[in-house]
Amino acid sequence: MEAFDIGRNETNALSWRSEYSGRGSGINQNIFRQTKTKVKTMVKLFTALMVALLVLTMPVSVLAADNPTLGEENAVKKANQYLKYSAFSKTGLVKQLEYEGFSNSESNYAVNHIQVDWDEQAVKKAKQYLKYSAFSRTRLIDQLEYEGFTHDQAVYAVGQVGY
Numbered sequence: 001m002e003a004f005d006i007g008r009n010e011t012n013a014l015s016w017r018s019e020y021s022g023r024g025s026g027i028n029q030n031i032f033r034q035t036k037t038k039v040k041t042m043v044k045l046f047t048a049l050m051v052a053l054l055v056l057t058m059p060v061s062v063l064a065a066d067n068p069t070l071g072e073e074n075a076v077k078k079a080n081q082y083l084k085y086s087a088f089s090k091t092g093l094v095k096q097l098e099y100e101g102f103s104n105s106e107s108n109y110a111v112n113h114i115q116v117d118w119d120e121q122a123v124k125k126a127k128q129y130l131k132y133s134a135f136s137r138t139r140l141i142d143q144l145e146y147e148g149f150t151h152d153q154a155v156y157a158v159g160q161v162g163y
Contacts, residue, residue, distance in 0.1 A: 004062040029068060068109065073112035075102045086123035090149030122149045122157035130161060 070075070075097050079098060082088060082096060090111050097107035122144055129143060137158055144154035 068113075069106070070095040071102060071106040072113075075106040076113050078102070079110040079114050083114070083121070087121045087128060089121065089144075089146035089150075089153070090118055090126070095148070119147070119153055119156050122153040123160045125149070126154075126157040126161045 017115070024048055066118070078097060078100060079093055082093065082158070088096060093111050094104070094107045097110055098104060125147060126140060127143060129140060135143065140158050140161075140163070141154045145151060
């Protein structure tokens with residue numbers, strides 16, 4: 001007897017049944033029923049796993065149909081207000097919003113839902129530092145990284161201000 005192929009459709013499964021049901025007694029029919037039940041269970045399990053994988057890899061905003069809470073809306077407004085008068089890294093802005101009393105979730109929602117060029121924020125922050133103090137190239141990069149900018153953002157910013 002050949003093994004039952006999970007990839008066969010129901011029509012092929014029925015022809016498989018008729019091909020083998022004539023041989024022997026009702027044992028083959030029991031094997032067929034057990035195999036069919038196992039296949040259905042495996043298909044259901046596979047489908048459930050695929051749905052779970054899709055759900056787990058979706059951004060939270062997609063799952064929430066992007067209907068922000070009042071706290072998220074206010075965190076976005078506050079983030080935009082901060083960026084009008086000062087430069088922030090993404091992580092620095094999250095920390096500042098949390099300091100203002102927004103939750104981590106609201107703060108992250110805000111930085112992910114504003115239009116901002118983080119490279120340009122690094123350049124602005126570098127200019128702010130150089131306006132008030134002298135820095136070597138290395139120390140300015142270190143300071144920008146301390147502020148939460150990535151190494152690439154810090155190097156970009158330092159290049160843009162003349163180093």
